[in-house]
Amino acid sequence: MKKIFLFITLLSSLSVKADHIKVMVTDVDDPNIQAAMEATITVLLDEANAAQAAGRELDCSHLHLADGVSTSLSMLWENTPFMCEDTELVLRALTTSTGWQVRNIPLMMRPIGGNFNEREYHEAVLDFDRKGHIESLHLTIDQQLYMQVIKSNLEMTDLRRRQLILDYVERFRTAYNEKNKNFLEDIFSDDALIITGKVVTQRTKDGIKLPDKIIYKKQGKREYLNSLFAIFDNNGRINVSFDEIEVMRHPTRSDFYGVTLHQGYSSFKKNGAQGYHDDGYVFLLWDFQNEQHPQIHVRTWQPDAFDQTGSGQKTRIPKDQVLSLADFDIDDD
Amino acid sequence: MRTLCLPLIALLLSLMPASLMAQTPADAAKEINRIKLSKDYLYAETTMRDEAEALSGAQAILEMTISDWMASQKKGSNADAFIIQAKQHFTPIKTKRGEYHRAFVYVKKNDIIPVGVGSGTMVIENRNSQAVADEVTDNANEGTEVSSVEVLKAAVTLTSQEKELAAIRLFSEVEGKVKALQDADLLESYGKYKTLPQAGRCYLLVYDRQGNIAANLRREADGTLLNLNTMQDDNIENYKGCGAIWLQLKAGNKE
Numbered sequence: 001m002k003k004i005f006l007f008i009t010l011l012s013s014l015s016v017k018a019d020h021i022k023v024m025v026t027d028v029d030d031p032n033i034q035a036a037m038e039a040t041i042t043v044l045l046d047e048a049n050a051a052q053a054a055g056r057e058l059d060c061s062h063l064h065l066a067d068g069v070s071t072s073l074s075m076l077w078e079n080t081p082f083m084c085e086d087t088e089l090v091l092r093a094l095t096t097s098t099g100w101q102v103r104n105i106p107l108m109m110r111p112i113g114g115n116f117n118e119r120e121y122h123e124a125v126l127d128f129d130r131k132g133h134i135e136s137l138h139l140t141i142d143q144q145l146y147m148q149v150i151k152s153n154l155e156m157t158d159l160r161r162r163q164l165i166l167d168y169v170e171r172f173r174t175a176y177n178e179k180n181k182n183f184l185e186d187i188f189s190d191d192a193l194i195i196t197g198k199v200v201t202q203r204t205k206d207g208i209k210l211p212d213k214i215i216y217k218k219q220g221k222r223e224y225l226n227s228l229f230a231i232f233d234n235n236g237r238i239n240v241s242f243d244e245i246e247v248m249r250h251p252t253r254s255d256f257y258g259v260t261l262h263q264g265y266s267s268f269k270k271n272g273a274q275g276y277h278d279d280g281y282v283f284l285l286w287d288f289q290n291e292q293h294p295q296i297h298v299r300t301w302q303p304d305a306f307d308q309t310g311s312g313q314k315t316r317i318p319k320d321q322v323l324s325l326a327d328f329d330i331d332d333d
Numbered sequence: 334m335r336t337l338c339l340p341l342i343a344l345l346l347s348l349m350p351a352s353l354m355a356q357t358p359a360d361a362a363k364e365i366n367r368i369k370l371s372k373d374y375l376y377a378e379t380t381m382r383d384e385a386e387a388l389s390g391a392q393a394i395l396e397m398t399i400s401d402w403m404a405s406q407k408k409g410s411n412a413d414a415f416i417i418q419a420k421q422h423f424t425p426i427k428t429k430r431g432e433y434h435r436a437f438v439y440v441k442k443n444d445i446i447p448v449g450v451g452s453g454t455m456v457i458e459n460r461n462s463q464a465v466a467d468e469v470t471d472n473a474n475e476g477t478e479v480s481s482v483e484v485l486k487a488a489v490t491l492t493s494q495e496k497e498l499a500a501i502r503l504f505s506e507v508e509g510k511v512k513a514l515q516d517a518d519l520l521e522s523y524g525k526y527k528t529l530p531q532a533g534r535c536y537l538l539v540y541d542r543q544g545n546i547a548a549n550l551r552r553e554a555d556g557t558l559l560n561l562n563t564m565q566d567d568n569i570e571n572y573k574g575c576g577a578i579w580l581q582l583k584a585g586n587k588e
Contacts, residue, residue, distance in 0.1 A: 026370065085430065088362065090369035106380065108431060121380055121433045143381050147390045150397065158404070159397040 021045045022088045028100060036132035037093065037102065044134075045084040045105075052083040052110055065134055072137050075178040080109040082122070094160070097292060099129040103140070103163070125167060141170040145245045152247065165247060165257055165286065168294055172284070176240040176265075179232040184225060188296050189287070194224040195300040197280070201307070212306040212314075224299075236270040242282075248325045255289040258325025262304060279304050283323040285330075298328055361428035365437045375402055376439035380430050387436035388425055395423065395438050399445055414504045418576070419445040421525055489564060494519065494582060495536070499549045499561035504540040507578055519582055526577040536561075537569075539577040547575050 023041045028034035043063055051058045058077045060070060076082070086106055093100040105124040121143075127135040140146065140163075149162055168187075175183040188194075196217050202210035219227075232238065244262035263282045267275040285298035300323045305314040368374050377394035381387040396416050403415060422444035426437040491499065494514075501510060514520035522530075529535060529552075537550040537558075548571075549561040560567040569577075 024366070024370065086362070088366055090366040092369070104378065106430060121430060123380075143379055143390065144386075147379070147381075147386070147393065150390070151393050158401050159394070160401070162397075 019046075019049065021049070021084055021086065024088075024090045025093050025102060026090065027093045027095075033128075033130075033132040034093075037100070037128055040128075040132070040134060041089075041091070041102070041105070041126065048081075048107075049083050051077075052081060063134075069134050069137055075180070076137070076139070079177060080122075081111055082107040082109050082124075084108070093128075096127065098135065099127065099132075102126045102128065107139075138167065138171050139174065141166045141173075141245075142242070145242060148245050149247050161288070162247075164288065164291060164294075165259065166245075168286065169242070169245070169259055169261070169284070172296070173240050173242055176238050179238065181225075181229055181232070184228070187294070188221045188225070188299070190221060192221040192224075192296060193298045194219045194221065195298075196224070197301050197303065199278075199303050199306050209307070209310050209312050211308055211310045214303060214306065231267065235267045235275060236272060237268040239266045239268070240264070246324075250325060250330065253330055255287060256325075256330055257286045257288065258328075259284045259286060260322060260324055263301075281317075281322045283327075285325065285328055297330075358428045361426050361437075365426055365428075368437075368439050373443070374439045374441055375399055375445070376437060378435060378437040380433045380435045382433055384427065384434040384436070387434045388427065388438070391425070391436040391438040392420075392423060395440065396420070399440070402442075403445070415445055417504070417508055489559070491561060495551065495561055498536050498538070498580070501538060501549060502546050504538075504546060506546075507538055507540075511578075511580065514580070514582070521581040521583045523578060523580040526579065529577075529579045530581065533581060536580045536582070537577045538580070539569075539572045539575045541572075541575050547572050552579075 021042055023038045023045070025034050025037045025041070028037065040063065044060065047060060047063075048058060058073060058081075060073055065073070084106060085108055089105070091102045091104065093102050103123065103125050105126065107122045107124050109120050109122055123140045123143075124137060125140055126137050129135050146166055149166055150159075171183065172187060174180070175187070196219065197214050198217075200213040200215055202213055204210065241264045242261045243264065244260075246260045248258040248260075250256035250258070261282045261284070262279070264277070264279050266277045269275050281302045281304055283298065283300045283302075284296050287295045287297055302317065302321075302323060305316045307314050308317075309315075365378070368376055375395065375398050377391045377398050379387045379390040379394065381390060399416050399419055419440050422440050423438050424440070426439075428435045428437070498510070501507060511520065511523055526537070529537075533554055535552045537548070537552055538546055539548040539550065541547045548567060550567055550569075551559040551561055553559070558567045558569065559565075
């Protein structure tokens with residue numbers, strides 16, 4: 001009988017140990033900083049798992065995070081509470097100009113008491129400063145899109161640069177979902193060119209259907225953001241998703257990339273009701289001359305399909321009519 | 334006592350399947366972490382809904398990782414040739430994260446740079462090197478017979494595809510040639526030497542450790558080998574320490 005009790009106690013202790021995530025970070029030359037990074041990630045993931053189990057809010061007050069990181073975590077948790085199911089993680093730290101970056105942190109998105117229609121598995125990226133403190137946290141782009149770019153032929157572009165581009169594309173996407181005005185203010189260059197469009201359905205007075213008309217509007221950064229922030233304020237939730245991606249490197253300006261995305265945009269009213277929805281192509285001209293502070297110089301939107309003949313049937317626009325890097329000249333100054 | 338024990342045994346039994354089921358993924362995770370902690374390997378992983386996509390994705394990332402590592406190690410500019418060789422040593426570990434498939438692919442750094450490294454990518458073995466050397470010496474003494482073979486083989490005409498295969502001088506050109514043949518729907522199949530088909534005509538591109546093509550050979554259905562450059566009979570044993578890629582062209586492509 002004693003043996004059985006002993007066995008049960010042993011099993012319970014194993015189960016308790018499994019709740020604690022063991023994190024090992026490699027490729028950090030300073031053992032103290034390495035230990036600090038490991039401890040921080042462990043505490044963060046343990047707290048996420050504990051909050052998930054208890055169905056409560058995430059409490060990272062004991063992590064002494066910078067305000068920006070706390071805000072990112074809160075917004076992420078509010079949108080999609082997460083947890084980590086791995087019990088032992090070995091994570092490689094990549095050296096950056098400001099410290100280290102730790103990628104591939106596996107997270108499962110698990111909403112508390114609700115349905116979740118999006119993908120469940122995500123990976124997080126943590127940036128650490130030279131002292132081993134978290135500088136920023138974000139999720140990586142969907143793995144399907146990631147692979148589209150990894151397997152594409154981006155001449156002379158290394159894995160790190162591709163990851164950087166994709167990280168910023170994902171941060172750009174989530175900035176809309178999180179209504180992160182500061183990020184959007186920061187990411188658009190002051191002289192950004194923004195082209196938005198709308199599809200106008202046309203009929204004659206007799207009710208005969210005519211081909212749809214696309215009206216494009218050219219805006220500057222301030223005008224676009226003012227309009228966008230008004231939409232943020234007037235709606236309960238915004239959901240932007242990307243399901244296709246194409247990245248082109250500028251043939252002569254090697255730090256400039258054109259990114260074409262197929263975007264789904266939905267807004268939900270404050271009472272939760274579905275508001276507006278459209279699907280279209282978004283083109284972004286990114287400038288990575290300063291990798292720590294990339295900028296978007298151009299953002300355009302086109303519908304992906306519209307009634308081009310008046311038949312009442314929407315057809316996809318041909319690929320060669322989707323705006324791309326070739327449609328824009330970059331001045332040297 | 335028996336009454337007390339039964340619920341406990343039932344409890345234990347209910348716990349056992351869970352721990353047994355977790356055993357295999359746990360072992361895989363443990364092995365993955367062991368490799369990640371070692372400095373001897375390069376690795377990549379992805380977690381996706383589709384198992385095949387996860388695996389091909391991990392392989393694609395590993396190829397880029399190798400390319401970046403080659404650049405950081407200043408191991409020469411011809412990374413593609415080494416990646417093709419390294420791919421022969423890619424080892425996958427497949428496990429799951431919930432409903433998702435986790436693919437982890439790794440390669441030993443020593444298997445990426447074959448120059449000056451032990452067994453590396455040697456696929457052609459010469460178990461009787463002494464005997465072969467003796468044979469060569471003997472043949473060299475039979476000048477008349479060798480001359481007659483030369484005359485005979487000089488009459489063989491190569492097809493345009495064979496001439497192009499014969500013109501390949503660097504291992505790094507092989508991948509492009511394979512792709513071109515695939516695009517033109519001329520390639521039946523191809524592979525590394527150890528998977529060389531026993532039947533049918535095959536072309537062998539034999540490469541040395543420096544990434545040069547040591548021989549461009551045609552293997553006939555009866556096993557004889559023709560060197561496409563010298564137009565002489567050849568022997569695979571002449572290329573000890575080399576590797577080889579074989580190709581089979583589609584039937585009817587003989588011009």
